[in-house]
Amino acid sequence: RRGFGYVDHGGTRLFLHRNDFLQKGHAPRKGDTVSFVIGIDDKGRSCARAAQFLHQRGFLKFRDFVGLFFLLVIPGLAAMQLSWALWMTAAYVTVVSFLSFTTYQDDKNRARIGDRIKVSRISEDTLHFFELIGGWPGGFLAQRQFRHKTAKASYQFVFRGIVFLYQVVSLDFLLGWPAGRFLGSHLTEIFSKSSL
Numbered sequence: 001r002r003g004f005g006y007v008d009h010g011g012t013r014l015f016l017h018r019n020d021f022l023q024k025g026h027a028p029r030k031g032d033t034v035s036f037v038i039g040i041d042d043k044g045r046s047c048a049r050a051a052q053f054l055h056q057r058g059f060l061k062f063r064d065f066v067g068l069f070f071l072l073v074i075p076g077l078a079a080m081q082l083s084w085a086l087w088m089t090a091a092y093v094t095v096v097s098f099l100s101f102t103t104y105q106d107d108k109n110r111a112r113i114g115d116r117i118k119v120s121r122i123s124e125d126t127l128h129f130f131e132l133i134g135g136w137p138g139g140f141l142a143q144r145q146f147r148h149k150t151a152k153a154s155y156q157f158v159f160r161g162i163v164f165l166y167q168v169v170s171l172d173f174l175l176g177w178p179a180g181r182f183l184g185s186h187l188t189e190i191f192s193k194s195s196l
Contacts, residue, residue, distance in 0.1 A: 007048050016048040064144045068137055078170035097138030100130035104142030124155055131162045
């Protein structure tokens with residue numbers, strides 16, 4: 001609450017100000033594990049600079065869950081119309097979303113470690129794969145939890161395209177597949193002409 005505190009460095013206490021954290025908007029708490037660079041303050045004393053949380057704590061906010069809820073309304077209504085039990089769909093989405101979430105977390109940790117040592121990263125194709133097979137809700141939350149892949153425009157373009165695809169297909173299913181039938185008839189017509 002005071003905006004500053006001390007970190008233990010081999011038995012030596014080093015002054016650390018909240019403004020010296022690289023991650024903004026998240027207050028440090030007693031017991032947090034951090035990495036830092038030793039610097040010198042205005043009075044010539046050793047202090048901690050460029051601090052980072054080694055174990056990322058939650059950034060999820062209420063509005064994140066509200067946003068996800070609205071994104072799940074149309075797919076959820078579509079899932080309720082399926083012939084198999086709703087719990088099977090819910091269980092599947094939960095599992096692949098968990099896999100997507102933990103894969104984001106793993107890649108974020110690898111990116112953080114990679115600032116100090118060379119470590120292989122998880123490919124964006126792998127992250128998109130889990131989103132495409134139904135784990136996009138987990139990806140949605142993981143992006144906000146870990147502040148990962150949120151600033152890369154090309155990545156967000158694909159991610160939002162996957163979410164939009166789920167919305168469109170779910171809505172088309174609820175309406176009786178009008179767009180699907182329209183697209184299917186045109187594709188059939190194109191292929192029949194090309195075979196002549």
